[in-house]
Each structure stands twice: as C-alpha cells, then as structure tokens.
Amino acid sequence: MSSSLRVVSKAGTLGKKLSFDARDGISAGNDPHFHERLPHAESRIAKASIRKPLLFLDDSESSFKVSTSGGMKKTTTLPCSSQGQRQQHHRRSPSLNNFPRFENAVTDSAALSTRALRQSASFSGRVFTSRGGRLADQSTPCSSRKTSRNDVNGAAWRISPRLELEEDPAFLQDHNVQVLLRARPISGIEIAQLGHARCIRQENAYAISWLGQPETRFSFDYVASEFVTQEELFRVAGPPMVENCMAGNNSCVFAYGQTGSGKTHTMLGDVGDFDRQPNENRGMTPRVFEYLFKKIHEEEVAQRHTNMKFKCRCSFLEIYNEQISDLLEPSSSNLPIREDSTKGIYVDGLVEVEAQNVRNILHLLLLGAANRKVAATDMNRESSRSHSVFTCVIESQWECDATINSRIGRLNLVDLAGSERQKSSGVDGERFREAASINKSLSTLGLVIMDLVDIANGKQRHVPYRDSKLTFLLQDSLGGNSKTTIIANISPSSCASSETLSTLKFAQRAKFIQNNAVVGEDASREAKGSKEHIQQLKDELARLRRQNNSAIPTPEMLVVKLVSERQVTKRLRNEVGSYQRELSECRMKLRTSLDANQRIVSELDVLRIELESSQDECKKLQQDLGTMKSEEKAEQEASSRSQLEIQLQEATQESTNLQTELQWTRDSLEEVESLVERLQRKTPALESGVPEASYENFMVGQLQAEIIEMHARLEDEHKRRCELEVQMANYVKYQEIERKINRECVLSTDDSKATRKKTVRHHDAILQLQLELDTIDGESDAIKSFRWEEGTHDDEAEVKNSVTIMQLQLKVETLEAALLEERQCLAEVRATNEQLRQQLENPQTELHGEKARIESFKGGHRSLDVESKSTSEDGKARMHTSWSQFCLFTKI
C-alpha cells in the first residue's frame, strides 16, 4: 500500500507530490469510546503522569497496565474510561518504592525485566550514541570497583529510581509545564579528562543534588538517570503530549542543555534504517508520531459513525543566527514570523507537508536533519548550531447532529542548539558568532521564563517574547495555550559541572511557569449550547427580578459597587504604575549597564588594536635597531679596515725600502768580494817579494772569513725575506677577501626587497672567497672549515654565516699580529744590516788605506833596488807600524 504526501504551503497546495510507502506496521487495538473520552483527555493525561511506581502505558491496548509485586505475575488491564477503577488499581504500594524489592518482583513486562536486569548489581553493556558512535564503554562491573567518592556517586546512580508512572490527576491540570531532567552517560572524552568523577548525585526519582560549592538540591517532575532508555523516557513525556494535541490543545516538547548533553539524542535519536525495523535508540520525535498515528487510527476506527478524520500537516524549520529557514525547502531563507488573530503566530512561507504515517514523518525528519547546520566543537563532534522546530498541526473533524465539529492542535518538537561557554567549547570565528547568537536567544528564553514565573506568582510583567525569534515563535507554547514538556539534558561528569548547574537552574525556574491551556475547538455546537444557556440565565434573572426586587441589586447599589470597584481599580492601577516605573527604572539601569558593558567592550577592542599596533611598531623598531647595529658594526669594520690598509701600505713601503737596502748591501758586498778577489790575486806576488807580506796575507784571510760569514748571514736574511714576502702576499690576498666579505655584508643589510638577490650574490662571493682561501696554504684550514650556508633567509644559516664572518675577522686579527711580528723581525734585520754595513765600511776604508800603503810599499821596494839595503830598517819599522794599526782596527 502506498500513499502520497501533499505538500502545502501557506499560499495553498504547491502541487508537489512525494510518494511514500504507507506501511506503518503498528497494530492498533479498538477503543470505541475514545471519542467520548476526548474531552476528558486532560485528566487522563494527568492519570498517566509520573510519580507512582510500576504503572506503564501499553501501546497495544490503550489501557494502563499495573504490575504488582509479591512474587506473582499479575497484570491488570484497565479501560481508560474507568476512572474509579483506575484509582482503585493505581494505589501505590509502599513496598514497591524500594528498588531491590522491585528487582525481585516477577512481572510480565519485558521492559520491566530488561530494566531490572540493567539496574542489577553489575551494569555492563555499551552505550551507543545517536549518530552511531559509542559514547563510553560502561562495562566495568560495579562490584569490582574500589570504593571512592565517584563510586559512591555511581552507587547513587545504580540504585537510582527507574521510570515509574504515578497517577496524579491534578498534575497536568494544575501544571501545564512539566520539567524532566535527563543525564546522559559520561562520554569517553570526559573520562579521558577527569575519569568517572561526577558533579551530581541522584537523590530519588524527582530530586538531584549538584555536588559543587555549595551542594544544591533540585527537584523536578522526573529525573531520568543515564540508564533510562529512549522508550522509557518517551513513556513519561510522550503520550500525554500527543493526547493533549488530539484533544485540540497545543503541546510542546523541547530539549534544553549545554552542547553535547544529548538534546538531539533525546529528540531525534537514531532513526537510521527505519525502513527495515525501528531502531531502539530512536528518540522522542519518531516515537511521538508512532504513538500519534496509532491513536489516530484507533480514533478513526472507533468514530467511524461520526466520520471522524484526522489530518497532520508538518513543517520543519531551523533558527540559525536569528534567521529562520525551512529545513524541508533549504533554498528559502530568513522567513518572517507573523501574528494573526485567527492563525496565531506562524512563519510565513513555510512549507507544510501532509503526512499520513510514521514513515512520512521519518522521511521529513531525515530530510530536515540533513539540512540542519552542524559543526564540530570541542564538546561535540557534531554540534547542532541552530534551534530546530518540528511542528505538526493535527486537525480533526467529525459530524454530529448535522454539525461539523473540528479541532486543531499543534505539536511542537524543539531541539534547541546547545548553550555553551565560548572558551570551553573551543569555538572561533564563524563558530564564535554562532555561539553568541545561540547564547543570546537562550538567555532571552531564560528571561522569558523568569517573567512567566513572576506572572505565575501574581506579578505584572512584560514578557519579552519578541526579543528573539525562538521565544517569539514559541510564545504560545511557553506562556499561552499549550502544555509544555521541557527535557533538560545534562552531563553527569565533573568536566561539565558549571554547565550542568546552569541547566539545573534553568530547568528549576521553568518548573514554576503556569500556562493557560485553551482548547482550540471550533465548537459550533457547544457555542450554540452556551448561547442558549446564557439566554436561559438571562430569563431566569428577569424572572427573579420580577419575583423579588430587593434580592436583585438596584441601579443605585450597582453604582455604589461600581464606585468602590473603581477605587480598587484605581489603587491597583497606581500599584501597576509604580511597578511599571520600577520596571522601567530597572530597564534603564540594565540598559545603562549594557551600554557601559558595550563601551568597555569597544574600549577593550580599541586597546587591543592599539596594543597590536604598538607591538608591530616595537617589532619594527627592533628590526631598525638591528639594522642600525649592523650598520654601525659595518662602519667600525670599514674604519678598522682602512687603518689596516694604511698599516699594510706602510709595511709594503718598508718592505720595499728593505728590499732596496738589501739590494744596496748585496751590491756593496759584491764590490767587497771583487776587491778581495783582486787582493787575493795580488797577494802571492807580494808574499814572494816582501817578507812582511805575511801580515797582509793574514789580514786578507781574516777579511775573507768574515766576508764568507756575512755571505751566509745574508743568505739567511734573504731566505727570511722571501718568507716574509710570501706571508705579505698572503696577507694582502686575505685583506682583499675580507674587504669583499664586508662589502657583501653591507649590501645584504640594504632594503628588504633586494636582500634575497644580494644574499645570493653574497653567497656566491663567499663561495668564491672560500675557493680562494682554499688556495692559501698553512693555517687556512681553520678558515676553510667555516662554510657559507645555503638559504640565508633561514635564521640558523644566518647565524652560521655570521659565525663564519666572525671567524674570518678573528683570522684577520691573527694575521695582523703575525704582520706586527714580521715587522719587528724586519726592523731587527734592518738593524743587523745596518751593523753589517758599518762593519763592512771600516774594513773597506782599511782596505783602501792598505791598498794605498801597498802601493807606497811597492814604490819603496823599487827605491830599495836603488838605495840598496840602507833603508831596510826604516821599511821594517813602517811595516810594523802599519801592521799594528791594522790589528788595532780589526779589534775594533
């Protein structure tokens, strides 16, 4: 069997057809009296309310099942219409309050036994997330755990009360807002952070304590521990809401809580693979519709004679960053909310789809969920970033006494976006804006609830519904014609302690709201009846007036009463006025403090910007300083280089002078040598002719020996000089290298754009210089080891290069020291040369003198031939004198 879905917009049918398989697989029991009982639905809902143990609604029988203890299997089926019987059977057995006893009870309820098993001495099994992921492995047997504070708390959960339905006829009549608290299991992330430490302890089925400072106890209509299943939760919250809508009221279920606390799990749950078989983790929404369609079917069958028909029109929207978009028609955006006296509050242009069975609804839910804005935060990998509202308008019509009656109920299922602390949820940028918008709308919801609580306490309040799209849209559900169930979701982990406290406070406040539910029924028959009744009363009044004039207030009496009532009204008005003034004062104060806050925030922004710019400036100044330092260094290096150059020039000049001197010395030595040679040639002749020539020979020998020694010394000096010249040449070369390096360094400190190009040149130059250095022998190995690094933009390479330059500079200093030493050596050599020259000068003069004497001696020898031997004595004496003079000279 298949059916079609009609897509209807506010403007009418769009003509869009969607086909669905209409098999819903839910078997429905017949309840022929359901229609009669509809006006009393409210009290029935109340009877199906929570608080009394062991009462379960059975889907298949539209009846209550009561299980009792005592070791016997005992199930009683109660027709819903029989209130007296119900009360009789629903009386609470005190012995059933205690969990261990409950565990011993033998019942035929599969759910009961499942729960009993789950809550017995060990809780094993894995908790799966709604999106298929596993939250935490809870397979540790309790008995094997050590006793600790956590275990104490854990024990509190283990003996935590289970879902127990209690008959409380007054509950939903007096309280239109029902607040349930649901704790999810501690997640793996939380276990990783703080282990199993808990921030809450469940006291009983209605109370929970927050274990912070100070420890605070909160009470709710029901507290569902982490072991409460989706089905169990639905049994508490779902049926009353559905039946309320079918009776022509508005119902609203909404999930509230911090991000990742389980709202989506509660509302939607795991609906994958619904074509094959319903998933046991499906949440409130699918179950609500399963129940609704089952009830619709039952009603239509039961009321066949009145031709009763139900229609369900569904829409699915999200509020994201204060903009409404249609989750069933994602191309639409920023849809406006309108208010109309007949329609009430509605979203203009929202697509409405007529659904005929659960599968249709599930398709819509999946379609909408796929279009919903989801993002990852630190707290939840798939955090819903919007509020989603699934609305089903349930319209029923039936005929009675030729009158067509109709009822309209509206069911809102709201999955709020998670409240979060921006810091802890690890959000930034777009996520931060989303979080701010979510938090703003949730805080407006909180304010609305506070005002509604005040109104419930008899105070006059203006409720700021229009301050956010969420509260504007939920206006009827929060404060007006609606029965509302709030499911506050929390995490029991100590990691979420403050968020849990704020959710608990919110839920506690919400518990005090009072709604004024009004049946949305077009009761033309009832209206007619009422008119007739009024007419009857009027007639009765006239009759009474006629009978006893005194019993009926005269116009004068009425005037007096009116005056006194006016006075009361005036007094009340004055009170209202003073309250309003107070309110406006408070508002003014609030606005002022908000403005001040805003100012502070903007000032902070300005300061932050200033701080950033001053930080930038600081950085720039540091860079400039660095550049200046390197420039200064370069200048110092340049001046020391020029000094070195001057010194080098001087040394070169000195070296040239020395060379000239050496050359001169060498020439004079050569001269002496040739002179000596000539003397040697002449000496044999003198020796043969003159007996005194032996003195001359001795003297010449001495001179020759000295000359040889001087030759050797000269040779040494020459060698040393050559070495010096080599060193000088190396030094000059090295100076050149250093100059090049410095030139490149200066270039590299120039403007940043050219830096990279220059760095490359720098690098090439250094490599070239290193090649040249390689050619320098001796100590250059140390220099060779300082290699220029590739990629001078890299800091480390820069440092290495600086080290290289420093090492080269050190080398320059070493060479300078060597130069100084060489210069001293040169000075010594020069002094020695000078000495030698002086020493050479004296023998030279002596030699000249001797030469002259030898010449004169020769002349005397010739005259001896003439004058014979008479003057030989004189000659000897002169020779002797000359010899003694020579000896004297050589001693000197």
Ligand SMILES: Nc1ncnc2c1ncn2[C@@H]1O[C@H](COP(=O)(O)OP(=O)(O)OP(=O)(O)O)[C@@H](O)[C@H]1O
């Ligand atoms: N009662 C629970 N049992 C098992 N798992 C749960 C329960 N509640 C929540 N979870 C898991 O916790 C995770 C977070 O839950 P969920 O997405 O429903 O949180 P949320 O409140 O909707 O978060 P957000 O506001 O960020 O969208 C999911 O993986 C979900 O399956």
